[in-house]
Amino acid sequence: MKQNGGKAGKGDHAALADAFNKDEARVNWHDETLWWIRQKRDKAAHGVADWELLRETASRIKENVLSGLGGYLEQFEAAAAANGVTVHWAADAAEHNAIVLGLLRRHGVDKMVKSKSMLTEECHLNEFLQEQGIEVVDTDLGERVVQLAEEPPSHIVLPCIHKKKEEIGEIFHEHLGTPAGNADPQFLTHAARLHLREKFLTRRAALTGINFAVAETGEFVVCTNEGNADMGAHLADVHIACMGIEKIIPRREHLGVFLRLLTRSATGQPITTYSSHFKKPRPGKEMHIVLVDNGRSVHLGRKEFRNSLKCIRCAACFNTCPVYRRSGGHSYHTAVAGPIGSILAPNLDREKYADLPFASTLCGSCSNVCPVKIDIHDQLYKWRQVLVQSGHAPVAKKAAMKTMTWVLSNPSVYHTAGKAGRWFMLNAPFTVNNGMNPWYKQRDMPPVPKESFGEWYKKNKK
Amino acid sequence: MSSRENILKTVKGNQPEWRELPELKALGAAAGGVDLSGEALADGFVKVLEAIGGAAYVVSGYDRVGTILRELFPRVGRVVSGCPELGFGEAAGGYADPHELEDVGLAVLSAHFGVAENGACWITEDRMIERALPFIAQNLALVIRKKDVVANMHAAYEKIEAMGLGYGFATFIAGPSKTADIEQSLVLGAHGPKSMTVFLVDEEMSDAGFY
Structure with missing residues (x-):
């Protein structure tokens, strides 16, 4: 019998979801x-x-x-x-x-x-x-x-x-x-x-x-x-x-x-x-x-996360989750998959399951259907912070987040980046729609707007 | 320290400040889409049971139960009955081993009550002959009194409490054994009974119309 997770799983949630998405x-x-x-x-x-x-x-x-x-x-x-x-x-x-x-x-x-x-x-x-x-x-x-x-x-x-x-x-x-x-x-x-x-x-x-x-x-x-x-x-x-x-x-x-x-x-x-x-x-x-x-x-002592122990294993959060439905249970490489599994697994092994709290859009549907009102999406978000702080976040994610912090904390950089992004998507889509950018996997992107909301607002505010 | 002591020590050290239990009184004012008024309870029970793959008959007494069962299961083979009033079926009891029940075609047992919101019947082991019987039989028939239908699960547990029945094993049974594990296609008769028939006995009912 193949083991859940570990080496037999060959990779993290993103890689396993990739295989499922073929x-x-x-x-x-x-x-x-x-x-x-x-x-x-x-x-x-x-x-x-x-x-x-x-x-x-x-x-x-x-x-x-x-x-x-x-x-x-x-x-x-x-x-x-x-x-x-x-x-x-x-x-x-x-x-x-x-x-x-x-x-x-x-x-x-x-x-x-x-x-x-x-x-x-x-x-x-x-x-x-x-x-x-x-x-x-x-x-x-x-x-x-x-x-x-x-x-x-x-x-x-x-x-x-x-x-x-x-x-x-x-x-x-x-x-x-x-x-x-x-x-x-x-x-x-x-x-x-x-x-x-x-x-x-x-x-x-x-x-x-x-x-x-x-x-x-x-x-x-x-x-x-x-x-x-x-x-x-x-x-x-x-x-x-x-x-x-x-x-x-x-x-x-x-x-x-x-x-x-x-x-x-x-x-x-x-x-x-x-x-x-x-x-x-x-x-x-x-x-x-x-x-x-x-x-x-031990988990009971983690104030922010102990609520996940209320779970009665109904799997309503699985069935409603847009990520679970499109990535399959095996992509979570743990016995309990889905949103609830993604907040339970890091308690057992942060190293091995550091990817799971990121396997979510944080849309909150899981929390809305949970029969015992576990704050699942809040916990996913909190786990991300804990994992990044303790150095367990995936490397690419860490680099991307550093860049985002820099862009978002500098208004002029932010506006320039937005403009550049729209220009590239419009005139040179291959620079963003390539194997390097996971956002384009199994996705068709919407048409690129000619201007940002900020630019539109300036023009129309009178 | 043993694992028991270790676990309890860690649990007690980590459990949050005491939170009071909530009141249950306000719950169940409305059953699962079922009208709670007297006569409507049995109707609601029948409707839900049929929706989950079971069958239900409101009858005047055991005579009718027997007649209907003979019609439904003419060639069912071995019948084991926990209802002496039925007048047919094996005189139940005294099995040395539950495996002796493996070829039972129909088990007829008397349950305690039904639950309108989900079509379930509550039965304790003293009415099962053997714990395995309601599960191993190819078909299951349960008999309850029509007036013994409660609205919902809160009322069910209140009744269980009030009856004060001691049991080593008891179960709610709602419909035939089923699975939808293969592509969500519902199939009745997974491991247990392929059919579940519940008879609601109404002693005031007249049989006149049936004959």
Whole structure:
């Protein structure tokens, strides 16, 4: 399996987006598909009269969670333990992976089914377990597709949104033996159903993610449309559920707020098909929860950026983002892509993810659709400043910004530069429209105005 | 120090000043586009459930449930029922292993209540026979009383609280299992049931029109 990011990614967001942009028809299709989901989200949100009050309430519940996280984690642990669930704590990805491996080894399990968990993507659990000789089968259809294609998911809710049905047909033909050339979604889904049913029925361990964990009761909620988390967990002897420590909510009644928001924001459905509340293991079986920090506790101390820990992973910010829609999820070279990923990733590794806060137009649409009111575009802007100051900004950007500072702080230089720019674009376009200028990539520029606004204003102000 | 102590120490050192929880009372005055007045709740529930790929029938009692199920699923194979009033289906319970349920064609279970704004039904494990059953069956039918439809999720959790049911596992089910992972084409029957039928029993309803 290719890793997210790092060397396998070959380059930063701009370079990876460049590769994605080579196929214009595909980019347009990707763009339109995600925009359609954004429109479904709008329709669902507008159908709820108190939507804005819901968002405000969710945001304030999450602010309360962050302000009392330590206590809530202890409360959750005690309640879960009282329910007969074993709670584990993992400081980082390595410890998380080791805990999961330890549980599987203890039960002599070398094959496991897994439902969607972006946390395990963040921790690169699959790769780790495979190196230890343990087979992991992703059971979410989209995740199974990218797993067979040896790619990471490109979207946290729609993992194979970048794939055409013909490509999925080919992957299934190669791995599941479906007839060559059959790309009918109904047929392919049925083939996957049969293929995965066999896995569900024969695996003794199941790993799931967690959408919400209730401090008050020790129960946790897993939301799926396919039913794959439930198929895995209820047929297995051991259920391991992994969560980032920020997934805690104080009381069960708060689920009412979040379940109303989550799926409407994600896909425009009123709720997922299944919202399963796991509290106690089946008699004689085991249930484990792994609480994972992996940088979150440190992030909590960053006043300007801690709000990103409110995220409920609906991906509304992905679907609305003009940059995500046209650059694809893989261009972000991190487990959680899109605008939210761009403000989460630099917390983990500033060097590696310094490019991501720049992969945005700062249009603010992400913040407008966010169901928990994270100030995403403000944080993108703030991260840029932090990264430039700490010397992590891309070199070309630093040089360009220095020049801009000089131009913008000298009115006469500014006016001359403007004039020169218009003259060159009009009379010698090749000097600006060339490979050196990224603004011309996959873009048609508007006609050049004859005069600047300043000149026009002077002429017309009387 | 263990990871637990380390994490808690860092979290407590870094968490911001305490923020009070918001009130939830004002929420849910309007359900998701659904009329909240008495009779309209069940109608709203049916409308939403049908929109998300489910089917709904308002019936006078279990006689009608049985008749409709026989018509809908004439050759469904193994039927497991958690509703003794139904009069057919396997006498449920006592399975040594949930894997024994892998070939169930239809599961008929009694759920607690429905939610008008999203077409979901709440069911706790004591009514599932086995936790796996509502998921592993090829088709799922749930029975609720027509008067047990609440407006929205806030009302749902209030009801769950008020019922005081202890459960080890419980779930909201809204429609058949589905996926749109392949080019956003909606396909019903991903891993779980390919169909979901909800019966709303109205004891005051007359059967006269049906026969």
